[in-house]
Amino acid sequence: MAISCTSSYVLILIAIVFTSIAPSLASNKVTDTEIKQLCSKTKNLAVCYKLLKSDHRTTNVDAKGLADISVDLASNKAHKIHSQLNSFAKTTRDSHLKNIYNSCSKNYEAAIHDLEVAKKNLKSSVYKNMPVQVKDTSEEIKSCENLLNGASSNDHAHIKKKNQDFEFLVSIVKIMVDNLKKK
Numbered sequence: 001m002a003i004s005c006t007s008s009y010v011l012i013l014i015a016i017v018f019t020s021i022a023p024s025l026a027s028n029k030v031t032d033t034e035i036k037q038l039c040s041k042t043k044n045l046a047v048c049y050k051l052l053k054s055d056h057r058t059t060n061v062d063a064k065g066l067a068d069i070s071v072d073l074a075s076n077k078a079h080k081i082h083s084q085l086n087s088f089a090k091t092t093r094d095s096h097l098k099n100i101y102n103s104c105s106k107n108y109e110a111a112i113h114d115l116e117v118a119k120k121n122l123k124s125s126v127y128k129n130m131p132v133q134v135k136d137t138s139e140e141i142k143s144c145e146n147l148l149n150g151a152s153s154n155d156h157a158h159i160k161k162k163n164q165d166f167e168f169l170v171s172i173v174k175i176m177v178d179n180l181k182k183k
Contacts, residue, residue, distance in 0.1 A: 028063075029060060029062060030058075030062060030063055030065070030066050035052055035058070035066070036049055038066075038175055038176065039172075039175075042168065042171055042172060042175060044168070047168070048172055051169070051172070052069060052073075052172070055069045055072070057069055063176070063179055063180055064122065064125070064180060066176055066179075067122055067173070067176035067179070067180055068119070068122055068123075070169070070172045070173045070175075070176045071115055071119050071122060071176075072119075073169050073172070074115055074166065074169040074170050074172070075112065075115045075119070077165065077169050078108055078111050078112045078115060078166060079112060081162050081163075081166060082105055082108035082109060084157065085102075085159065088101045088159075089101035089102045096151065097151065100147045100148060100151055101157075101159075103143075103147050104144035104147060104148070104159060107140040108140070108144070110136070110140045111140040111166075114133040114134075114136045114137040114140065115133065115137055117129075117133045118130050118133035118134060118137075118173070118177075121133070127180045127181050128181070130177045130180070131174070131177055131178075131181075134170060134173055134174045137173075138167065138174075141163055141166060144163055145160065145163050148163070
């Protein structure tokens with residue numbers, strides 16, 4: 001009987017602890033309203049919201065998880081553009097464009113590295129260093145944009161548009177990082 005009574009107390013204690021912890025865990029989850037409020041700080045709320053919600057992880061994340069998703073989205077885009085730039089550099093016959101593509105590829109390589117460092121800082125909860133990586137990522141893209149703006153050749157690969165799309169993703173990362181620093 002003593003064992004049964006002790007087991008009951010343990011079960012009741014576990015239930016009390018779980019009941020007191022569960023609401024606090026649920027309250028950390030980012031709501032759709034909060035995502036929209038954060039996205040309202042971008043140039044395009046609807047596109048930001050759609051991008052974030054396109055990731056299945058968004059349904060059950062906290063602010064850190066949302067920042068992680070935004071870094072992943074930006075990083076995936078950067079890898080894709082970097083790969084395309086390398087391919088364009090190999091196939092173009094225009095030597096001036098080849099140089100631009102190669103230079104932009106190096107910018108994207110650096111941007112990818114910056115995002116990887118930001119991700120490591122995020123995972124170890126060192127949020128104070130993340131704005132530096134986000135700023136460095138933006139500067140790399142601006143360097144590529146400057147090369148493209150100075151080019152007399154046509155941008156048949158639409159790198160300017162791809163840069164703008166990536167820059168938008170980086171702006172989302174910046175907003176998510178700024179949000180983490182507030183918490």
